[in-house]
Every structure is written in C-alpha cells, then in structure tokens.
Amino acid sequence: MPDIVRIRGVTKRFGQFEALRDVSLSIAEGEVVCIIGPSGSGKSTLLRCINNLERIDGGLIEVGEEIIGYRLAGGRLHELPDRLQARQRSRIGMVFQQFNLFPHKTVVENIIEGPLVVRGTPREQALAEAQRLLERVGLAAKAASYPGQLSGGQQQRVAIxxxxAMNPSLVLFDEPTSALDPELVGEVLEVMREMARSNLTMLVVTHEVAFAREAADRIVFMDHGRVVECGPAEELLARPSHPRTREFLAAVRK
Amino acid sequence: MPGKVPPPLADGSANRLAPPAGPAAPDVAHSVVHRVRYGRYVSVALILIVLAVIVRAFAVGKIDWPVVGEFLFSSLMLWGIVNTIVLTACAMVLGILLGLAAALMGNSNNPVLRGTAAGYIFVFRALPALLQLLIWYNLALIFPVIWLPGIVEVATTKVITPFVGALLAFGILQGAYTSEVIRSGLLSVGKGQVDAARSIGMTQAQALRRIILPQAMRVIVPPIGNETIGMVKFTSLASVIQYKEIIYGAQAVYYANGRVIELLIVAAFWYSVVVAILTYVQSHIERHYNRSQAPVAVQEAA
Incomplete structure (x- = not known):
C-alpha cells in the first residue's frame, strides 16, 4: 500500500516551548496507527498540524498528493489561500476529545453540515447518507435530538x-475516549474497531493501550515532542526497545 | 443536617412538604408558625403613601386631561412615532453592522485592524451623544462638499438632513457599544467549535456565519435588545436638530398652545407604548435563541 501520510522533520513551537521536534512518520493507506505517550508529549499537536489546525514551523506534511497548507511552485512553498486550506481539511476527518458537536444543530444537521455547506451535496442525498452513517454508529433513532440530549458516548459517535460524512481519506482521532465516563468508552471503541476493519486510514491518539494492541497495525510512542519509538503493535507493546517506552507502559499498566 | 429548617419559599408560603426536623419527633408534621415580617408591612405602607402623594399631585395639579386626549392621536404625534421608530431601526441596523465589523477587526490577528477598532470604540464612546449629533449635523463646516472623483460631488448641507445627521450620529455611536457586545458574544463560543467547523472543511467565513455567530447570538441578543430600547429614547435628542420625532411633535404643539405638561404626558405615553412593544418582541427573540441552551450546558459539563 502506498503511503497516504508523509510527515518529514516537522517542528512546532508555542513561544519558547517546542511542542514537536523533528517528527517524521509515514502512514500507509488503510493503516491504523495509534500514538501513545505521556501528556504534553506533542501527540495532539501532531494531529492538529496534520489537519492544519496548527501551522508548523518547520518540515513538511503531505497527505495524499498534497502538501498541507502550501503549494510547491518554482522550488518554493507558497502558502495556500484560506479556501484551498479549507478544501484540504475537508478531506481529512477529525474527532475531538471534547466531541465539539455544534450544539445549536440537531444530530442529523451536524452530520449534513459539511456535505451541504462545503461540498454542495444536494440535501436529499446528504440526509440519506447521514441516516446510513447514523445506523453505522448505532444512533439512527437520535437523528432529531440535540447533542446536549445525548450521553458523551453517543455524542462522540455522532462526531465520528x-x-x-465528508468521506475522508484519513481520520484523525484526538483522545476520543478521554472525556468519557468509563462505562461509555466501550461503545465508542466498538465503532472505531468497526471503522478500522473497514480499511479506513486512521491515526489515533489514545491512552487505551488495550485498544491500540487490538486495533492498531502500528504504535508510535512519543515523548517530549519526539517520536521515540514506532513499530508493529504487538511487538512494541511486548518488547519496547527504548527505556522511556518501557517506563511509560509500566506506568500505564499499573 | 438535623434541626435545620428548610428556608421559607420566596412568596412566604409555608413549605408544607418538609416539616421542621426536630430531635423530638422527626416524622410528625407540626403546623408551622412563621415569624412576623414587620419590614414588609412598613415598606408596603411607605410605598402606598408615596403613591398616594403622586396620584394626588397629578389629580390636583394644573393638568388639563382633555388636552392630553385631544393630542394623543394628533397627526403631528403619530408622525413623530413613525419617525422615532424609523430612526431607531435605521440607527440600530447601522450600529449592528459597524459593531460586527469592529468586533471582527478587534478579534483579528492584524494589529492595524485591531488598533483601528480600538480607536473607533474609544472615540465614539468618549464623546457625549448630543455633541456627536451636533458635529454630524454641522459636518458641512468641516467638509463643505462631499466629493468622490467622477461619482458624486454635492454640497454637504444637501446630504446631511436632520434624519441623516441623526442616523450617522446614533448609528456610529451605537456601533462602538455594540462591537463590545458582539465581541464578547464571539468569545463566548468555545474554540473547539472553530476547530470542528474548520475540520469539516469550512472556510473562516463559513465557520463564522454558520457555526460561531448563531451560537454567539444567545449572548448578543439580550443586550442588543436593551440597547434598541435605549435607542428609542436616545432619538429624542434628534429634536435638537429639528428631526420630527415624538419630542419634536410635542414641542411644536406646546410652543403654539402653551400646554407643556399635557404634551409631555402625551410623549411619555407613546414612548411607553413603543418600549412595551419592543420589550415583548425582545422576550420572544430571546426565547428563540435559547432553544438549544440546555444542550449547550450539558455538553460543556460532559
């Protein structure tokens, strides 16, 4: 499978703080990659940079055939206009820790908003597609509810x-279960497992090591803004090569 | 908490469902004797006295009530109401547009735009409304001719009618206040909403129009409703530059017939009517934007 994401030497600073230091990572089409690591290690920042919600300070991120945020012409990178940056984002899905559903719109309106406004999909078609997706995440009955009337787990499944709905070539998950009550984590992970099986390319920042072991093709361990270690899920969890990874896994498993 | 009596309800009625829990007989419902609220009797008495004095003053004062009735529906007054409403509406529309522009500029990353917005807000909040009104009305003293090369060239005095002068003064003044209201409304919408809107591929303009502003409305609408009601009364200042609103109508009559207080009562009546209607409209608009308030609260708690 060809690589769909190529991250090369990416750095990101917030003032003096270096959130990402020379991060490189490739993801093949259809691959499920989980990023684990202590908080503040740059996992979420990396995700936000891939979706261009944060601007990188160095390096290059390519998704599909395109460089995120820029256009290469005459040997130089030209910053893309807002409209084209938005178009790039529309092909990359993102699921947030806090769901970030639109509270003033119903469940089904949340789902058709992108297709309708960004893609210009006819309403009938968008609605039919939304209903299909709601069935897929097991919430067909909640189409007319407002997000605030749903549990956290249900909200996160709507967010997925x-x-x-934008038919993304890549979906980024930013700690999708961290804000959930423990008994609601399972339903969200179940939906994500189903997505992983359906050959969707997924990059998941998570603390759920069990999920990573089961669903991920590869696991990336990050610490202090760097990729410390990266390898097949079983192998990295069973035989971490770096002492920092061992330390982290030991702490998580306690 | 043993021995703690539940607080009495606001209207003073007994909370019969919850008997006072005492160590002697916790499960038996005793009848409750409330303490006498002397302060309440005293305040009622005082208020009644003051009201009586005021009513008597209006009754025995030199007010010719038939004159009030005579001019209540006079065409001068009715036109005054129309003009008051027209000026209020136009000034608020101009104020909201300018306020939105200034709010977006104030939240911008561009320091020039931010500075311009701050300067605009400072200047027009610093000067008294009456002063601004007079300056706009006398604009011809600064710019005798309004001139855009090849498009228009007219004498400023022809353009600045009392209506235009008042519209500019109140609209631009209102924009300075409204921008702060809109800015706080925009800030009240969580950053996650912008992230989510952008993650599904919306441009900044789309995110603002479809996601941010509709949610900001909940914070923006109540104060703008108040300011609209304030504007109704502000427009009375425009009588100074001969704009024919309610006060101007009342003055025009009492300069002729000398019935000052009667005409002021007529004006007061019509202001109350307009404000009462606007208050009613405002409560409906607020209810509309509050539809999904409960969901918001739950989501934030999650």
Whole structure:
C-alpha cells in the first residue's frame, strides 16, 4: 500500500516551548496507527498540524498528493489561500476529545453540515447518507435530538459520523475516549474497531493501550515532542526497545 | 443536617412538604408558625403613601386631561412615532453592522485592524451623544462638499438632513457599544467549535456565519435588545436638530398652545407604548435563541 501520510522533520513551537521536534512518520493507506505517550508529549499537536489546525514551523506534511497548507511552485512553498486550506481539511476527518458537536444543530444537521455547506451535496442525498452513517454508529433513532440530549458516548459517535460524512481519506482521532465516563468508552471503541476493519486510514491518539494492541497495525510512542519509538503493535507493546517506552507502559499498566 | 429548617419559599408560603426536623419527633408534621415580617408591612405602607402623594399631585395639579386626549392621536404625534421608530431601526441596523465589523477587526490577528477598532470604540464612546449629533449635523463646516472623483460631488448641507445627521450620529455611536457586545458574544463560543467547523472543511467565513455567530447570538441578543430600547429614547435628542420625532411633535404643539405638561404626558405615553412593544418582541427573540441552551450546558459539563 502506498503511503497516504508523509510527515518529514516537522517542528512546532508555542513561544519558547517546542511542542514537536523533528517528527517524521509515514502512514500507509488503510493503516491504523495509534500514538501513545505521556501528556504534553506533542501527540495532539501532531494531529492538529496534520489537519492544519496548527501551522508548523518547520518540515513538511503531505497527505495524499498534497502538501498541507502550501503549494510547491518554482522550488518554493507558497502558502495556500484560506479556501484551498479549507478544501484540504475537508478531506481529512477529525474527532475531538471534547466531541465539539455544534450544539445549536440537531444530530442529523451536524452530520449534513459539511456535505451541504462545503461540498454542495444536494440535501436529499446528504440526509440519506447521514441516516446510513447514523445506523453505522448505532444512533439512527437520535437523528432529531440535540447533542446536549445525548450521553458523551453517543455524542462522540455522532462526531465520528460527522467526520465520516465528508468521506475522508484519513481520520484523525484526538483522545476520543478521554472525556468519557468509563462505562461509555466501550461503545465508542466498538465503532472505531468497526471503522478500522473497514480499511479506513486512521491515526489515533489514545491512552487505551488495550485498544491500540487490538486495533492498531502500528504504535508510535512519543515523548517530549519526539517520536521515540514506532513499530508493529504487538511487538512494541511486548518488547519496547527504548527505556522511556518501557517506563511509560509500566506506568500505564499499573 | 438535623434541626435545620428548610428556608421559607420566596412568596412566604409555608413549605408544607418538609416539616421542621426536630430531635423530638422527626416524622410528625407540626403546623408551622412563621415569624412576623414587620419590614414588609412598613415598606408596603411607605410605598402606598408615596403613591398616594403622586396620584394626588397629578389629580390636583394644573393638568388639563382633555388636552392630553385631544393630542394623543394628533397627526403631528403619530408622525413623530413613525419617525422615532424609523430612526431607531435605521440607527440600530447601522450600529449592528459597524459593531460586527469592529468586533471582527478587534478579534483579528492584524494589529492595524485591531488598533483601528480600538480607536473607533474609544472615540465614539468618549464623546457625549448630543455633541456627536451636533458635529454630524454641522459636518458641512468641516467638509463643505462631499466629493468622490467622477461619482458624486454635492454640497454637504444637501446630504446631511436632520434624519441623516441623526442616523450617522446614533448609528456610529451605537456601533462602538455594540462591537463590545458582539465581541464578547464571539468569545463566548468555545474554540473547539472553530476547530470542528474548520475540520469539516469550512472556510473562516463559513465557520463564522454558520457555526460561531448563531451560537454567539444567545449572548448578543439580550443586550442588543436593551440597547434598541435605549435607542428609542436616545432619538429624542434628534429634536435638537429639528428631526420630527415624538419630542419634536410635542414641542411644536406646546410652543403654539402653551400646554407643556399635557404634551409631555402625551410623549411619555407613546414612548411607553413603543418600549412595551419592543420589550415583548425582545422576550420572544430571546426565547428563540435559547432553544438549544440546555444542550449547550450539558455538553460543556460532559
């Protein structure tokens, strides 16, 4: 499978703080990659940079055939206008820790918003697609509810449906279960497992080591803004090569 | 908490469902004797006295009530109401547009735009409304001719009618206040909403129009409603530059017939009517934007 994401030497600073230092990572089409690591290690920042919600200070991120945020012409990178940056984002789904559903719109309106406004999909078609997605995440009955009337787990499943509605080539998950009550984590992970099986390319920042072991093709361990270690899920969890990884896994498993 | 009596309800009625829990007989419902609220009797008495004095003053004062009735529906007054409403509406529309522009500029990353917005807000909040009104009305003293090369060239005095002068003064003044209201409304929408809107591929303009502004409305609408009601009364200042609103109508009559207080009562009546209607409209608009308030609260708690 060809690589769909190529991250090369990416750095990102917030003032003096270096959130990402020379991060490189490739993801093949259809691959599921989980990023684990202590908080503040740059996992979420990396995700936000891939979707261009944060601007990088160095390096290059390519998704599909395109350089994120820029256009290469005459040996130089030209910053893209807002409209084209938005178009790039529309092909990359993102699921947030805090769901970030639009509270003033119903569940189904949340899902058709992107297709309708960004893609110009006819309403009938968008609605049919939304209903199909809601069935896929097991919430067909909640189409007319407002996000605030749903549990956290249900909201997150709607958020996943909203991301899928744009038919993305890659979906980024930013700690999708961290804000959930423990008994609601399972339903969200179940939907994500189903997505992983359906050959969707996924990059998941997570603390759920069990999920990573089961669903991920590869696991990336990050610490202090760097990729410390990266390898097949079983192998990295069973035989971490770096002492920092061992330390982290030991702490998580306690 | 043993021995703690539940607080009495606001209207003073007994909370019969919850008997006072005492160590002697916790499960038996006793009848409750409330303490006498002397302060309440005293305040009622005082208020009644003051009201009586005021009513008597209006009754025995030199007010010719038939004159009030005579001019209540006079065409001068009715036109005054129309003009008051027209000026209020136009000034608020101009104020909201300028306020939105200034709010977006104030939240911008561009320091020039931010500075311009701050300067605009400072200047027009610093000067009294009456002063601004007079300056706009006398604009011809600074710019005798309004001139855009090849498009228009007219004498400023022809353009600045009392209506235009008042519209500019109140609209631009209002924009300075409204921009702060809109800015706080925009800030009240969580950053995650912008992220989510952008993640599904919306441009900044789309995110603002479809996601941010509709949610900001909940914060923006109540104060703008108040300011609209304030504007109704502000427009009375425009009588100074001969704009024919309610006060101007009342003055025009009492300069002729000398019935000052009667005409002021007529004006007061019509202001109350306009404000009462606007208050009613405002409460409906607020209810509209509050539809999904509960969901917001739950989501934030999650």
């Amino acid at each position: 449906a909203r991301a899928l």
